[in-house]
Amino acid sequence: MSYQVDEKGYYGRFGGAYIPEVLHRCVEDLQENYLKILESDPFKREYHGLLCTYAGRPSPLYFARRLSGKYGCRIYLKREDLNHTGAHKINNTIGQILVARSMGKTRVIAETGAGQHGVATATVCALMNMPCVVYMGKTDVERQQPNVKKMRMLGATVVPVYSGNMTLKDATNEAIRDWCCHPSDTFYIIGSTVGPHPYPDMVARLQAVISEEIKWQLKEQEGRDYPDYLMACVGGGSNAAGTVYHYLDDERVKIILAEAGGEGICSGRSAATIQLGREGILHGARTLVMQDEDGQIEEPYSISAGLDYPGIGPLHANLSETKRAKVLSVDDGEAISAVFELTQLEGIIPALESAHVLGALPKLDFSPQDVVVLTVSGRGDKDMETYLKFMTDSN
Ligand SMILES: *Cc1c(COP(=O)(O)O)cnc(C)c1O
Secondary structure, three states, X not given: OOOOOOOOXXXXXXXXXXXXXXXXXXXXXXXXXXXXXXXXXXHHHHHHHHHHHOOOOOOOEEEOHHHHHHHOOEEEEEEHHHOHHHEXXXXXXXXXXXXXXXXXXXXXXXXXXXXXXXXXXXXXXXXXXXXXXXXXXXXXXXXXXXHHHHHHHOOOEEEEEOOOOOOHHHHHHHHHHHHHHOOOOEEEOOOOOOOOOOHHHHHHHHHOHHHHHHHHHHHHHHOOOOOOEEEEEOOOOHHHHHHHHXXXXXXXXXXXXXEEXXXXXXXXXXXXXXXXXXXXXXXXXXXXXXXXXXXXXXXXXXXXXXXXXXXXXXXXXHHHHOOOEEEEXXXXXXXXXXXXXXXXXXXXXXXXXXXHHHOOHHHOOOOOOOEEEEEEOEEOHHHHHHHHHOOOOOO
């Protein structure tokens, strides 16, 4: 059984490309060309060259001794927080800007929520001297000022979006609208394993460098190239897809995904899409969507701005449906405790998103010989204001 995308762009019943007529030609172009480009020697050389000399790869696989002691197993942290721009997102944007260039596109657009994908996109656009427009909900523009300033300093135009709740979903709608108006010269750099086929597969392949490195790094340190558990947080699913990519069909490896429970699954303030979502169509793909009886999108909530998306990658919807992955929901409070725990045990301040997968550790039963690889998707600098609110004498 393969959990990879099929030739029509589906993972089981999820995926596909549900797009307006005006985009057919350019999405079809991308479908026909992306694999040829990704597998070509010039692309591979430039992509891996930049990952190494610009983004700082390979990222370390760090044996977390004190954290391992606490949970009674052997925990390795895959340090995506050490990448340029502070998260795994740069792996994807470096790849997509090279795809854009080889397809002759001259303008880049992107959507962003917390601003991390916007910064990673503005960064590679500066690097490649391409004009860049980033759509961002007005609410997010206000609460993520440091990232807005970084994007502007990098030369991108940040367009505030005033529709809906003025957050990520609305920014994505606006980016798709822009794309519909400029399909021939514009490349849409999507920030996660979401959107119409081939985006989920393209983004998963560009993040797969994570599991490619885990293989040889584990072999070096543990003497075997596979762990017993792989763990990652899921917003749209890109750092998780990269973490599991080369192990999808290796059933010796258990996959644990952590989604944002917000204030609790039943609280009405949650972003646990896999647990709460029903099948629907969002941003070009059939997947699990948080929606009401009438199919109206329900506004997701999480303390972490990078995880509050009302959909989920079709790959992950299928991994959950087929029970290949176990999905846990971790709420705001559990994530915050995990931030302080990692900081104090290992001297690493993780991003709020990454804290959600750390918060899943207490929910699992490990044996002492279990090898666990957990991806720390990003660093906590951007979340310091939130963390300071939770600082007490006891932590
Ligand atoms: C954006 C982001 C995420 C969530 O996105 P995925 O596509 O699910 O990986 C997780 N962690 C960090 C640090 C992020 O910036």
